Amino acid sequence: MARCARTPHLHPCDLTRTDTVSRLTLISITFAFLLFLFPQRLKAQEDYRFDIGGGVGMTGYLGDANTANLWGNPGWDLELLFRYMANPRWAFKTNFYTGSLSGDSSKMTNVFPGGETYKFSTNFYELGEMVEFNFFNYGMGETYRKLKRISPYIAAGVGLTLWSVDGKMGAAFNIPLGVGVKYKLSERWNIGFEFLMKKTFTDRLDGEALKDPYGIKSSFMKNTDWYSTMSITISYEFSKRCAVCNYKD
Numbered sequence: 001m002a003r004c005a006r007t008p009h010l011h012p013c014d015l016t017r018t019d020t021v022s023r024l025t026l027i028s029i030t031f032a033f034l035l036f037l038f039p040q041r042l043k044a045q046e047d048y049r050f051d052i053g054g055g056v057g058m059t060g061y062l063g064d065a066n067t068a069n070l071w072g073n074p075g076w077d078l079e080l081l082f083r084y085m086a087n088p089r090w091a092f093k094t095n096f097y098t099g100s101l102s103g104d105s106s107k108m109t110n111v112f113p114g115g116e117t118y119k120f121s122t123n124f125y126e127l128g129e130m131v132e133f134n135f136f137n138y139g140m141g142e143t144y145r146k147l148k149r150i151s152p153y154i155a156a157g158v159g160l161t162l163w164s165v166d167g168k169m170g171a172a173f174n175i176p177l178g179v180g181v182k183y184k185l186s187e188r189w190n191i192g193f194e195f196l197m198k199k200t201f202t203d204r205l206d207g208e209a210l211k212d213p214y215g216i217k218s219s220f221m222k223n224t225d226w227y228s229t230m231s232i233t234i235s236y237e238f239s240k241r242c243a244v245c246n247y248k249d
Contacts, residue, residue: 047139048188051083051091053235055192063206063225065103065118070228072107075100077229085237088137088147093155097126101163101227103206120165120207124227126198128159128176140184149184161200165207172202188237195230 059075066072077099084092102121132155139147159174178196185191205225 047085047088047241048237049085049239049241051081051085051190051235051237053081053190053233055079055081055194055231055233057229057231059099059101060228060230061101061103061206061225062227063103064203065105065120065206066107069107073102073104075102077231079229079231079233081233081235083132083235088139088145089134091132091134093130093132093157095126095128095130097124097128097229099124099229101205118207122163122165122205122207124161124163126159126161126174128157128174130155130157130176132180134182138182138184140187150181152179152181154179155194155196159198161198161205163205165204168208170202170204172200172205174198174200190233190235190237192233192235193231194233195228197226197228200225200227 055078057077057079058071059077060070061073061075062068062070077097080096082094086092100121100123102119104117104119106117106119132153134151134153136148136151137146138151138153139145140149141147156175156177159176160171161174162169162171164170176196176198178194180192180194182190182192201224203224205227
């Protein structure tokens with residue numbers, strides 16, 4: 001059997017042995033790198049409890065100064081939101097809105113009893129609490145939970161609106177109802193679109209001059225003002241649901 005001669009110079013056998021060692025070293029480094037990445041990947045797929053963000057959009061108004069076309073006098077809105085995600089289906093959102101509302105009765109086909117026309121404009125502030133129900137399990141990763149990066153949802157809640165018309169402040173509770181859709185840009189970033197109709201418990205949102213202009217007393221279902229918000233939002237998730245265990249509720 002031939003043997004490799006021991007000389008100060010590298011023999012082909014030594015080169016072969018060196019290549020083998022190099023390959024084993026490369027494989028070991030690659031394997032260690034993959035082991036390092038694997039828990040990082042698992043870590044990245046952790047879900048989070050909270051979501052914070054903001055949005056911008058358009059408002060609409062329905063009331064005595066605009067009885068038919070919701071966006072006949074469009075306004076603007078800005079939103080700040082904080083969301084607690086109880087699970088992939090249910091979330092609770094606290095939101096703050098500011099925006100503008102306006103109306104012009106001269107654009108209506110209806111005529112007031114005295115033939116008058118009215119215009120108004122106001123900036124409003126709203127603080128609300130809402131419940132959201134996602135139609136799909138919303139999230140990324142965890143295929144056993146059938147998570148989806150996109151989900152439509154419905155929302156409802158209660159809020160408080162403040163406004164001022166002609167120097168007179170007003171405040172009233174409202175009930176927001178609406179729909180939306182969420183999409184995960186990444187593990188922690190989300191974008192969304194939401195449309196909400198908000199029924200107010202007042203007929204003074206458009207000013208004292210338009211309080212019961214037809215002489216019909218306001219009630220829960222009659223002669224109260226509505227407004228809408230239609231917003232595009234972006235939000236960021238934080239606070240891992242379970243940072244040291246493998247269980248997620």
